[in-house]
Every structure is written in C-alpha cells, then in structure tokens.
Amino acid sequence: MPTEVLMPALSPTMEKGNLAKWLKKEGDQVRSGDVIAEIETDKATMEVEAIDEGTLGKILVPEGTQDVTVNTPIAVILAEGEDASAVSAPSPQAAESAPPVAAAPLEPSPVAASAPATPAVVNSAVAAPPQPETVPEPDVPEGTEFVSQTMREALRDAMAEEMRRDGDVFVMGEEVAEYQGAYKITQGLLQEFGARRVIDTPITEHGFAGVGVGAAMAGLKPIVEFMTFNFAMQAIDQIINSAAKTLYMSGGQITCSIVFRGPNGAAARVAAQHSQDYTSWYSHIPGLKVVAPYTAADAKGLLKSAIRDPNPIIFLENEILYGHSSPVPKLDDFTVPIGKAKIARPGKDVTLVAWSIGMNYALKAAEELSKLGIEAEVIDLRTIRPMDVETIVASVKKTGRCVTVEEGWHQSGVGSEIVAQLMEKAFDYLDAPVLRVTGKDVPMPYAANLEKLALPSVQDVIDAARAVTYR
Amino acid sequence: MVAAANKSAVGRAPTAKAPARAAAKSPARRSDKMAAVPEFTKAEELEAYRRMLEIRRFEEKAGQLYGMGLIGGFCHLYIGQEAVVVGMQAALKQGDQVITGYRDHGHMLACGMDPKGVMAELTGRRGGYSKGKGGSMHMFSTEKGFFGGHGIVGAQVSLGTGLAFANHYRDNGSVTLAYFGDGAANQGQVYESFNMAELWKLPVVYIIENNKYAMGTAVNRASAQTDFSKRGSSFNIPGEQVDGMDVRAVKAAGERAVEFARSGKGPYILEMLTYRYRGHSMSDPAKYRSKEEVQKMRTEHDPIEQVRNRLLEKKWATEEELKAIDAELRDQMNAAADFASADPEPDPSELYTDILR
Numbered sequence: 001m002p003t004e005v006l007m008p009a010l011s012p013t014m015e016k017g018n019l020a021k022w023l024k025k026e027g028d029q030v031r032s033g034d035v036i037a038e039i040e041t042d043k044a045t046m047e048v049e050a051i052d053e054g055t056l057g058k059i060l061v062p063e064g065t066q067d068v069t070v071n072t073p074i075a076v077i078l079a080e081g082e083d084a085s086a087v088s089a090p091s092p093q094a095a096e097s098a099p100p101v102a103a104a105p106l107e108p109s110p111v112a113a114s115a116p117a118t119p120a121v122v123n124s125a126v127a128a129p130p131q132p133e134t135v136p137e138p139d140v141p142e143g144t145e146f147v148s149q150t151m152r153e154a155l156r157d158a159m160a161e162e163m164r165r166d167g168d169v170f171v172m173g174e175e176v177a178e179y180q181g182a183y184k185i186t187q188g189l190l191q192e193f194g195a196r197r198v199i200d201t202p203i204t205e206h207g208f209a210g211v212g213v214g215a216a217m218a219g220l221k222p223i224v225e226f227m228t229f230n231f232a233m234q235a236i237d238q239i240i241n242s243a244a245k246t247l248y249m250s251g252g253q254i255t256c257s258i259v260f261r262g263p264n265g266a267a268a269r270v271a272a273q274h275s276q277d278y279t280s281w282y283s284h285i286p287g288l289k290v291v292a293p294y295t296a297a298d299a300k301g302l303l304k305s306a307i308r309d310p311n312p313i314i315f316l317e318n319e320i321l322y323g324h325s326s327p328v329p330k331l332d333d334f335t336v337p338i339g340k341a342k343i344a345r346p347g348k349d350v351t352l353v354a355w356s357i358g359m360n361y362a363l364k365a366a367e368e369l370s371k372l373g374i375e376a377e378v379i380d381l382r383t384i385r386p387m388d389v390e391t392i393v394a395s396v397k398k399t400g401r402c403v404t405v406e407e408g409w410h411q412s413g414v415g416s417e418i419v420a421q422l423m424e425k426a427f428d429y430l431d432a433p434v435l436r437v438t439g440k441d442v443p444m445p446y447a448a449n450l451e452k453l454a455l456p457s458v459q460d461v462i463d464a465a466r467a468v469t470y471r
Numbered sequence: 472m473v474a475a476a477n478k479s480a481v482g483r484a485p486t487a488k489a490p491a492r493a494a495a496k497s498p499a500r501r502s503d504k505m506a507a508v509p510e511f512t513k514a515e516e517l518e519a520y521r522r523m524l525e526i527r528r529f530e531e532k533a534g535q536l537y538g539m540g541l542i543g544g545f546c547h548l549y550i551g552q553e554a555v556v557v558g559m560q561a562a563l564k565q566g567d568q569v570i571t572g573y574r575d576h577g578h579m580l581a582c583g584m585d586p587k588g589v590m591a592e593l594t595g596r597r598g599g600y601s602k603g604k605g606g607s608m609h610m611f612s613t614e615k616g617f618f619g620g621h622g623i624v625g626a627q628v629s630l631g632t633g634l635a636f637a638n639h640y641r642d643n644g645s646v647t648l649a650y651f652g653d654g655a656a657n658q659g660q661v662y663e664s665f666n667m668a669e670l671w672k673l674p675v676v677y678i679i680e681n682n683k684y685a686m687g688t689a690v691n692r693a694s695a696q697t698d699f700s701k702r703g704s705s706f707n708i709p710g711e712q713v714d715g716m717d718v719r720a721v722k723a724a725g726e727r728a729v730e731f732a733r734s735g736k737g738p739y740i741l742e743m744l745t746y747r748y749r750g751h752s753m754s755d756p757a758k759y760r761s762k763e764e765v766q767k768m769r770t771e772h773d774p775i776e777q778v779r780n781r782l783l784e785k786k787w788a789t790e791e792e793l794k795a796i797d798a799e800l801r802d803q804m805n806a807a808a809d810f811a812s813a814d815p816e817p818d819p820s821e822l823y824t825d826i827l828r
Contacts, residue, residue, distance in 0.1 A: 207629050207663025214633015217618055220640060241623050242630060249609040251602030252825040286826050310828040
C-alpha cells in the first residue's frame with residue numbers, strides 16, 4: 001500500500017500553506033527523516049520529512065502551488081514492488097476558497113479524523129470566517145479601492161505606518177525583532193526600522209511591561225507585544241496599577257500613551273493556561289481602553305488609532321483570525337475610531353452582539369437563522385471599553401431581543417455588562433430576556449472533543465436566538 | 472531561622488544570621504571597601520544642612536498633622552534618611568529624573584518641589600501636587616523631574632528603568648535615579664529590570680535605601696544576601712555600599728555612579744546604609760527593635776547632627792546662624808501646614824477628571 005505524504009500544519013491554527021520547493025524528485029529513494037520538500041505560510045517555513053522508506057513515487061502537488069489545504073496528499077512513497085500507476089491523483093485542492101473539512105468543528109457533530117496517515121489531522125477550533133460583510137466602512141469615502149489582506153498583514157502595516165509617522169513609536173516584546181514575531185505580526189519591522197525601535201526583550205513580562213510604562217511616562221509611545229495575553233498576567237500589576245491609574249493619581253500630570261497588544265483567548269489545542277479570554281478582566285478597569293477587532297480593516301484602523309491615543313490601550317487580537325483575509329481600504333491613512341461599534345449585518349428580529357472571534361459564531365448563526373426566517377442584526381462591538389452602548393440600545397429598541405456572544409466565561413463577563421446596560425436603558429423595549437452565549441464554566445481542556453464542547457458554538461447562538469424570538 | 476539552621480546542619484558556615492537587634496548594633500556598618508569620604512566646602516555643608524533640615528521639619532510637621540487627623544491613610548516618614556536624597560540630588564543635572572516608592576516626601580523636597588503642594592496633597596486638598604487624588608504615596612512633578620511616588624513595592628524599579636530607556640532612546644544624556652528599599656530589593660521585577668538595564672546599557676542608577684527593616688522584618692530575616700551592593704553581580708552591574716548617614720559620602724558615590732551611567736556604561740547600584748527613626752508608617756510602634764538601637768543611631772549617626780557639628784567645629788557657622796536657618800524652615804513648614812489645612816478639598820467634579828486623556 002503506497003504511503004501518502006500529507007500537507008502538514010505548522011501550527012494548530014494553520015489551514016493552508018504554499019508548497020515552496022521539492023528537494024527530491026520522482027523516482028528518488030528516500031529514507032525516513034529525509035527532507036523531501038519545503039512548505040511555507042506567511043508565518044514560517046518548514047521542511048517536510050519523509051515518513052517512510054521507499055521511492056518517491058509521485059508528486060501530486062507541484063512546487064510553487066499556493067494555498068494547499070492542510071492534509072491534502074502532496075506525494076506518495078512506494079514500497080518495494082509498488083507502482084506509481086496504482087495511485088490515483090486526488091482532485092487538486094489547492095487554491096480552494098472553501099474552508100477545509102477538517103477545520104469545521106462548528107458543526108453540531110465532530111468531524112472524525114479519517115486519514116490514518118501522518119501528520120496528524122489538525123482540527124482548527126474555528127472555521128474560516130464567513131465572507132466579510134460588504135457593508136462599507138462609514139469612515140471610508142465612496143469609491144475607495146479595497147485590497148484583501150490577512151489580519152496579520154493589516155496589523156503589521158498599521159504599526160509600520162505609525163512608526164513612519166512618529167519617531168516616538170517603537171515596538172518591544174519577546175521575539176518581535178530577529179525572529180520576526182512569534183506569530184509574525186512584526187514581520188519586516190526590524191529590517192525597516194532597526195534594532196533601536198524594534199526591540200527583542202528577555203522573557204520577563206512583568207519587567208518589560210514596567211519598562212514600557214516608564215518609557216510612556218517619559219513621553220514615548222511604546223507598542224508592547226505580549227506573545228499571548230496569557231503571559232500578561234505576569235505583568236498585570238504594571239498594566240493596571242501603573243499604566244491605567246497614574247494619570248488619575250497624578251492629577252492629570254503623567255500620561256501613559258501605550259499599546260499592549262497580542263493574541264487573546266483560545267487558539268487551538270493549547271489547554272487551559274494558554275487559552276484564556278481576558279476581555280472582561282481589562283474591561284473592568286477605568287483608565288484603560290479595550291479594543292478587540294474582528295476584520296482586517298478594523299484591526300488596521302483601530303491599531304493606528306490606538307497607537308495615536310494618549311491613553312493605555314489593551315489591544316486584544318486572536319490567533320485564529322491572524323491568517324484570515326478580508327478587504328482593507330487602500331487609503332494612505334485609514335483609521336477607525338475607538339469606542340464605535342459597527343452594524344456588521346442589518347436585521348430586524350434579534351440583535352446579536354459580538355466582537356473579535358465571537359463574530360464568527362454570530363455571523364454564521366445569522367446566516368442559518370435567516371434560512372429559518374429570523375433576520376438577526378449583528379453588532380460588531382470592536383471596542384469593549386468605552387462601550388458603544390448607544391448602538392446596542394438603538395438596535396434592541398428595534399428588535400426587542402438580544403443575544404451576546406463571547407468565548408470568555410459567563411460570570412462577570414462582557415455579556416453580563418451588556419445585559420445590565422439593557423436592563424437599565426432598554427427594559428421597556430425588551431420582549432424576551434437577554435441571553436448570553438459564552439465559553440463553558442471550565443478551564444479549557446486539551447482533548448479535541450472536550451475543547452470543542454468548552455467553546456461556544458454556532459448552534460448555541462442559533463438556539464439562543466430562537467429562544468428569545470420564541471421560534 | 473529554619474533556613475539558617477538547615478545550612479548549619481549541612482556544614483555550611485552560617486552567614487550573618489544574628490538576631491535583628493544585634494545585627495543593627497553597628498548600623499552604618501562602614502565596611503573596609505567603602506571609599507574615603509571627601510570633605511565638603513563651607514557652602515556645601517550649609518546647603519546640605521538646610522536641605523536635610525527642610526525634610527526633617529517637613530516630616531515632623533506631617534507627623535503632627537497626621538496625629539490631628541488632617542492626613543489620612545498611609546503616611547511613611549523619612550526622618551533619619553535625609554542624607555541619602557540630599558546627597559544624591561547634589562550629583563544630578565537638569566533633565567535627570569527621580570523615581571521612588573511610597574516613602575517619598577524627602578525625595579520630592581530634594582527635587583525642589585514646593586512643601587505647600589506636597590503637604591496639601593497629604594491632606595487631600597485641591598492645591599496638592601495631584602489635586603488631592605494621589606495622597607502621600609502618589610505625587611509627581613514633571614517640571615522637577617520627579618516621576619513618583621509609587622505604592623506598589625518594586626514597581627518603580629521597572630518604571631525607572633523605562634524612564635532610563637527613554638533617555639537612551641532619545642540619546643539626551645539624562646540619567647534616572649530609581650530608589651527602592653531593602654524590602655523591594657527582593658521583588659522579582661527588580662532583577663528583570665537589572666537584566667534589561669545592563670543588556671541595553673541604560674543610564675540608570677539604582678539606589679537601595681537599606682534602612683534595615685522592610686516594614687517590621689529585619690534584613691537578615693528576609694534576605695539571603697544582605698549585602699545589597701552585590702545584588703547586581705550576576706548581571707555584571709557594579710555596586711558599592713555607602714554610608715548613607717554621611718551626606719558627603721552619598722554625594723561622592725552619587726557622582727561616581729551618575730557619571731558612570733551618563734557615560735554610557737550602563738546601570739550602577741548604590742546601597743545606602745541608612746536608618747529610619749520612625750516606624751514603617753504612622754500606625755507602627757516599631758516593637759521589632761529596641762529603643763536603645765534607635766537612640767544610638769540618633770546620637771551617633773544622625774545625618775543632620777554630623778553636618779551641624781562640622782559647621783560649628785570649623786567655625787563655618789555659629790549656633791545662632793544655624794538656629795536662624797531652623798527657625799526659617801519651621802516657619803516655612805508652618806505655612807505649608809496652614810495652606811494644607813485651609814485649602815479646600817477638590818471640587819466634586821474632579822471625581823471624573825483625569826481618568827483618560
């Protein structure tokens with residue numbers, strides 16, 4: 001039986017990659033461990049090793065192919081006596097735009113990992129997002145050209161543009177310079193701006209957060225990257241006690257213009273200590289602004305606004321969204337105001353409020369609900385603090401019903417705050433209790449099935465929306 | 472003591488683990504490696520006398536106001552340690568910065584901040600440096616290069632390293648003094664900051680004010696290495712112990728350290744061997760040390776008395792002249808206290824200002 005070599009994943013969240021180069025050709029003898037090809041994503045490059053001994057019988061995906069879906073067979077290795085002609089070439093999956101089957105755990109039943117061959121099937125926690133809405137950005141002039149960018153590229157461009165604009169802006173964090181960013185968000189910045197402004201720090205979150213805050217108190221504008229916000233718990237004293245409170249405690253004398261950014265919340269299969277959503281933690285604190293974008297355009301426009309803002313900003317990204325592409329306006333200086341929510345999908349029957357990756361669930365649910373005759377209005381909150389309560393209340397006055405969606409836990413979650421705001425400001429307009437769809441009240445488990453159960457699902461959102469609309 | 476016993480049990484020589492009272496018997500602990508103390512000129516002695524006495528009279532007045540209920544919350548007095556900030560300030564230039572922890576009144580006065588504004592902040596009035604919203608531990612003056620006033624033990628070390636980072640980034644030739652105590656010296660972020668400061672050669676002088684007690688815990692009960700000048704050794708940061716009760720020794724060491732940092736060689740550590748006469752805060756009766764220990768320090772090592780005695784011995788000043796300086800300072804502190812008592816509280820609208828810029 002010929003052995004299939006599958007397109008490997010560089011990370012649990014990778015869905016596609018490019019086949020950069022074949023290092024062996026058809027007919028070559030290979031042994032287990034031989035490097036046979038190189039694959040790359042926008043994040044990294046990796047060598048593919050032969051997994052068995054034999055002859056490289058057939059190359060199924062030629063070098064230079066872009067967007068090869070993870071787990072696609074890329075070659076076959078033949079044992080002695082086997083024939084390449086026995087191998088039927090699979091239908092090419094390269095450059096497909098549909099989300100890979102292996103990465104669709106939002107469906108009610110788990111997708112079994114059927115391929116026995118190595119590498120292991122990767123179940124991404126969340127599928128590729130629905131096509132971004134075409135509702136134009138209110139801040140974008142009509143007729144503006146849009147280019148498709150990943151959130152990763154959009155974030156990098158935002159930093160680069162602001163660093164070109166203002167010499168006081170610099171970026172510091174673990175692996176941001178020579179390594180080009182642990183998640184490649186700072187790719188190319190060292191080359192353009194040099195080591196003075198793109199600074200690799202030791203692995204000392206508490207210390208370098210404090211150094212960043214001190215530099216901001218002296219008038220610089222640091223962008224402090226946390227490899228993930230899980231590690232920022234080491235630094236939370238400096239973020240809250242020093243960055244957020246000093247303007248007040250100094251009677252307005254000491255400003256702290258600083259951006260703390262990095263991926264927040266669950267990625268995929270990294271268990272409890274690496275999968276926590278801190279949105280509600282930071283949103284509790286006066287003196288901070290908390291931003292959590294969903295689209296690439298918002299990521300770019302909001303990060304540029306955050307860097308210019310004279311206050312400390314918590315900029316919560318999401319690892320799973322980094323590789324997702326959406327249209328970004330091609331403007332010299334595109335910014336999105338902090339504190340403004342956006343109607344991502346208009347509707348009349350129920351309001352869904354989400355942000356960051358929660359939008360994935362909300363938009364998919366809205367599509368399904370539409371088939372049931374329920375038109376959901378989806379609000380992308382974008383900024384969690386200060387919260388655009390006005391936009392939520394205006395929508396709920398129209399729909400009379402509301403469901404909040406977040407991956408964080410329910411107790412004292414952001415959804416709880418939205419519920420309270422609606423009780424105070426829209427009680428007379430509500431036709432049903434407001435429901436919260438949240439992560440389950442457990443530490444994040446590692447096992448794939450349990451992890452999926454711990455996260456909210458599209459079905460959860462649909463169920464909640466049907467419950468509040470009594471349909 | 473358990474740790475010490477264990478160490479003895481495995482045959483290691485017990486390090487200085489004597490009980491607290493015995494350890495503090497020779498408080499200035501002048502060691503052989505301390506540099507010789509250079510003499511001050513008459514003008515320097517008079518200036519040091521005035522600056523140190525200003526702090527002492529301020530703190531005494533603050534203690535009084537606290538007792539009268541005009542100052543609330545925490546209030547940590549600096550009495551006994553005056554030579555440290557006055558000597559160090561004499562080593563600074565315009566543009567240099569100072570940052571410290573919660574025992575900060577002396578640092579602010581040394582930086583040239585107005586006693587009225589500091590006292591009014593202690594009483595929580597609108598004329599205080601933070602408009603009454605910060606209190607004793609949280610005051611700032613960017614004009615005077617004073618960056619707080621921080622209530623979280625050790626936080627100012629990372630923040631001060633960040634101020635030095637900004638100087639380095641701007642290549643402006645300025646140096647940051649980051650003060651902290653023997654208690655803060657055991658915080659993890661201090662060493663994270665040491666590492667980055669040396670790695671990036673930041674212009675910062677770390678001043679460890681070793682007053683022998685972290686709140687009520689004697690240094691030998693909390694610190695495995697009680698020679699704090701060595702605390703930077705694993706990062707290759709040079710350090711020295713300084714007689715922090717002798718303003719001349721402090722100034723000389725300060726000049727060496729500041730010059731080192733300013734010339735681009737990176738951070739420097741000064742351990743100031745000093746002593747606070749009062750408790751940790753106003754509510755601390757300081758039962759963890761003997762009256763005799765405190766009295767011995769006051770009579771044999773008082774930083775102000777030392778200067779006073781030299782001025783009189785050298786006939787650089789008469790008793791009357793020194794009394795006149797004292798009277799002037801007492802008047803000034805009375806005026807500060809009057810201001811701080813009469814100044815109105817912040818307008819209620821201030822509740823919602825200065826949260827975001």
